[in-house]
Amino acid sequence: MYIGFSETETFLRNCEDAIIITHQSPDGDCIGAAFGLKDILAELGIRSRVVCSDVFPSRYDFMTNVGAGEEFEPKTVIAVDIADVKLMGRYTEIYGDKVQLCIDHHESNKDYAEKTLLREKATAACEIIYDLGKYMGINITKHCAMCLYTGIATDSGCFRYDCTTPRAHEIAAEMKRSYDINFARINRYMFEVKSLGRMKLEAKVSELMEEHLGGKLAVVAVTQDMMKELGIGPDELEGFAPLTIQLENTEVGILMREREPNVFKCSFRSADEVNVSTICQTIGGGGHAKAAGCTVEGELDEVKKMLIETVRKALS
Numbered sequence: 001m002y003i004g005f006s007e008t009e010t011f012l013r014n015c016e017d018a019i020i021i022t023h024q025s026p027d028g029d030c031i032g033a034a035f036g037l038k039d040i041l042a043e044l045g046i047r048s049r050v051v052c053s054d055v056f057p058s059r060y061d062f063m064t065n066v067g068a069g070e071e072f073e074p075k076t077v078i079a080v081d082i083a084d085v086k087l088m089g090r091y092t093e094i095y096g097d098k099v100q101l102c103i104d105h106h107e108s109n110k111d112y113a114e115k116t117l118l119r120e121k122a123t124a125a126c127e128i129i130y131d132l133g134k135y136m137g138i139n140i141t142k143h144c145a146m147c148l149y150t151g152i153a154t155d156s157g158c159f160r161y162d163c164t165t166p167r168a169h170e171i172a173a174e175m176k177r178s179y180d181i182n183f184a185r186i187n188r189y190m191f192e193v194k195s196l197g198r199m200k201l202e203a204k205v206s207e208l209m210e211e212h213l214g215g216k217l218a219v220v221a222v223t224q225d226m227m228k229e230l231g232i233g234p235d236e237l238e239g240f241a242p243l244t245i246q247l248e249n250t251e252v253g254i255l256m257r258e259r260e261p262n263v264f265k266c267s268f269r270s271a272d273e274v275n276v277s278t279i280c281q282t283i284g285g286g287g288h289a290k291a292a293g294c295t296v297e298g299e300l301d302e303v304k305k306m307l308i309e310t311v312r313k314a315l316s
Contacts, residue, residue: 019074024089032151039144053089057235108286126151
């Protein structure tokens with residue numbers, strides 16, 4: 001059931017011992033939304049903890065170092081920035097059918113929760129959390145503001161992507177005025193600081209980029225062997241997908257990341273008019289019009305062939 005801010009406020013003010021679930025392969029938005037919501041619940045005197053199927057990348061330590069929360073048996077289950085229960089990873093089996101509230105901005109949301117606060121036009125889940133907190137009259141702490149700014153900045157590509165709303169810019173201005181957030185430092189760590197292995201992998205990705213469908217599709221695969229050779233972990237692959245639409249004339253880009261042997265997380269990006277969420281939904285995924293994804297099992301060449309054919313049909 002879809003709900004608005006009023007019903008969401010009522011739910012949050014009356015909930016107890018909440019577990020906040022983020023999606024696997026966590027990014028700045030799901031982490032920022034989870035820890036931002038955790039701070040809001042703390043202001044209400046409600047204890048909560050944040051969980052994720054994967055380890056939070058170290059560059060987000062400034063958000064997660066406050067602690068994911070104490071251990072307790074949850075009475076409330078909340079999901080943030082999760083369009084489909086499958087994205088919970090190992091928590092799918094435990095909490096997949098127990099989510100009472102979902103706060104999300106994906107147009108492909110499966111409406112799996114008892115209550116869903118969905119704002120598909122929002123830049124990021126963090127934009128929704130911020131506006132919800134202000135609607136509720138909650139004191140937004142500096143830590144909460146840093147978390148929510150980070151989610152908005154990362155999901156908007158530092159305010160460069162089409163998904164960036166006027167409200168996203170307004171929130172950034174409000175945070176600068178009210179919380180004196182060090183935007184430059186956050187943006188540097190989100191978009192500029194890289195390990196040597198990451199820089200080498202970027203060069204490798206450029207070298208291995210393939211053009212298909214007359215240059216309209218760009219595909220690149222990052223295998224476990226490549227990551228092992230360069231000494232990097234999966235958490236360092238965040239932000240790679242946009243590289244696939246930097247090629248001239250490319251309409252769709254796909255980054256294939258091997259999460260485990262013959263299991264590929266495929267991140268789609270659209271350079272202009274193509275709705276990649278619609279494409280991904282045909283193969284069990286989803287997301288936004290310009291940024292979506294799916295997980296596919298199989299041999300590298302066979303998976304790649306299937307993805308190329310799927311995009312070919314969509315473009316035709």
